[in-house]
Amino acid sequence: xxxxxxxxxxxxxxxSVAAAVLVMAATGTVMxxxxxxxxxxxxFWVRAAHLAAALIFVxxxxxxxxxxxxxxxxxxxxLSFWEVADWDWFRRPWGVFASRYQPAAAPAGRFNGxxxxxxxxAGAVLALLLLTGVPMYWxxxxxxHLVARAxxxxxxxxxxxxxxxxGHVYLALFSPYGLLQGRRASQAGLPxxxxxxx
Amino acid sequence: xxxxxxxxxxxxxxAAGAGLVALGNGLPATLRSWVEAPLGELSxxxxxxxxxxxxxxxxxxxxxxxxxxxxxxxxxxxLRMDDLLAGGLRQVxxxxxCVSGWSVRGVHWQGVPxxxxxxxxxxxxxxxxxxxxxxxxxxxxxxxxxVARDPxxxxxxxxxPAPLSAERGAPAxxxxxxxxxxxxxxxxRRITAVETAGTGYWEARGYDSDARIRN
Numbered sequence: 001x002x003x004x005x006x007x008x009x010x011x012x013x014x015x016s017v018a019a020a021v022l023v024m025a026a027t028g029t030v031m032x033x034x035x036x037x038x039x040x041x042x043x044f045w046v047r048a049a050h051l052a053a054a055l056i057f058v059x060x061x062x063x064x065x066x067x068x069x070x071x072x073x074x075x076x077x078x079l080s081f082w083e084v085a086d087w088d089w090f091r092r093p094w095g096v097f098a099s100r101y102q103p104a105a106a107p108a109g110r111f112n113g114x115x116x117x118x119x120x121x122a123g124a125v126l127a128l129l130l131l132t133g134v135p136m137y138w139x140x141x142x143x144x145h146l147v148a149r150a151x152x153x154x155x156x157x158x159x160x161x162x163x164x165x166x167g168h169v170y171l172a173l174f175s176p177y178g179l180l181q182g183r184r185a186s187q188a189g190l191p192x193x194x195x196x197x198x
Numbered sequence: 199x200x201x202x203x204x205x206x207x208x209x210x211x212x213a214a215g216a217g218l219v220a221l222g223n224g225l226p227a228t229l230r231s232w233v234e235a236p237l238g239e240l241s242x243x244x245x246x247x248x249x250x251x252x253x254x255x256x257x258x259x260x261x262x263x264x265x266x267x268x269x270x271x272x273x274x275x276x277l278r279m280d281d282l283l284a285g286g287l288r289q290v291x292x293x294x295x296c297v298s299g300w301s302v303r304g305v306h307w308q309g310v311p312x313x314x315x316x317x318x319x320x321x322x323x324x325x326x327x328x329x330x331x332x333x334x335x336x337x338x339x340x341x342x343x344x345v346a347r348d349p350x351x352x353x354x355x356x357x358x359p360a361p362l363s364a365e366r367g368a369p370a371x372x373x374x375x376x377x378x379x380x381x382x383x384x385x386x387r388r389i390t391a392v393e394t395a396g397t398g399y400w401e402a403r404g405y406d407s408d409a410r411i412r413n
Binding site (some may be wrong): 080 | 226229239250299301311
C-alpha cells in the first residue's frame, strides 16, 4: 500500500483536537487528583481553561466540516467502513502492541483497523465527555442525581480516553511501527512498514 | 464487502452513555468505584475533592487566630478557638453535595450554631444578611439572616472526631447542610452582618444564586 499523506484539513482537525484534548486532560487531572488540586489551587482559572478548551473543541468540530464538508465526509466514511482486513488487525491486538503483527492482507483504504477503532472509540468518548459536561456546567437546570450520574460517566469516559490516547501515542510514535522508528529506519535507508500497521 | 461498523459503534456508545446518565440509577457510580479502586491516592480517599480559588491554603496558629463577628451588630466579637469551644458544639450529620456532581454521604460536622454567635453579637434589626470571608483573601459568600439562624447552620470546627484538616477548611468553616458545598466558606475568619446579601465568589462567576440542593 502506498502511504497517503494527511491533507491540510486532516492535520488542522487532528492537531486542533489534540491540543484541546491535552488542555482538557491536564486541567481535568488537576481538578480530579487531590494532591494536584492542592498544589495548583486556582479552581476558577483551571475550570475556565477546561471549559475554554471544550469550547474550542466544539468550534473545531463545527467549523472544519462546515468549511470542508466533502473532505470530512470522505474521511468519516474512510474511518467508519470496516473491511475484512480490519478484522484481521483485531484478531491479534497483542501482536500489534508487541510488534509481532504482520498483516495478512493490506487494507483497501487509507486506515488500518486500529486507526478506525481508535477514531470510533475516541469519537464516542469525546462525545460522551461533552454530553456529560453539560449537566455538570449547567447544574442548576438538572436534578442532583442526574448531575451525579453525568459526573460519574465523565470520570469514566476521561479515564477511558486516557487509556486510548496512551495506546495511540505508543503505536503512532514509539512502537516499531511508529513515527520515530519509521524516521530512524528511513534515515538508515531501511524499509519501513509503519504505514501498514500504525 | 465493508459495513459502517464504526458509525454504528459510535452511535451505540453515545446512546448507551446517554441512557446511563438519564436512567442509570446507581450503575455509573458503581462502575466508577470499580475503576477508581486501583487508583489509590490519585482519587479522593475520603470522598472530598479539594477546591481552592487561590494558590495556597491559609496557615493559622491557635494562639493568634480570631474569628471576627462585626458589621450591623451591637457587640463586635473577636473570638478565640477556646471561646468557640467553651459553649459546647452542636453535631450536624448531612450528605455533602458539590454542584459538579460528587457527594460525600453522612458527614459528621461539629461546630457552633451561627444563631448563637448572632445572639452573642446582638445583630441589629436592620441586618438582613451575613457576609462570610475566607482567610484566603478571595472567597466570600452571603446568607440571608433567616437561613443563617437555622439550627443546623454551624461554624464547623470538627469533622468526625477530629479537628478540621487544613484542606477541609481549618480552623473553622461554614456548614449549611441544605445548600451545595460552595456556600460552605472554608478558612473562615470574618462574619459581617449587612443590610442585604451581596454576590458570592462563584455566583459572580455564573453559579446559580439558589444553592439549595436539588435531588
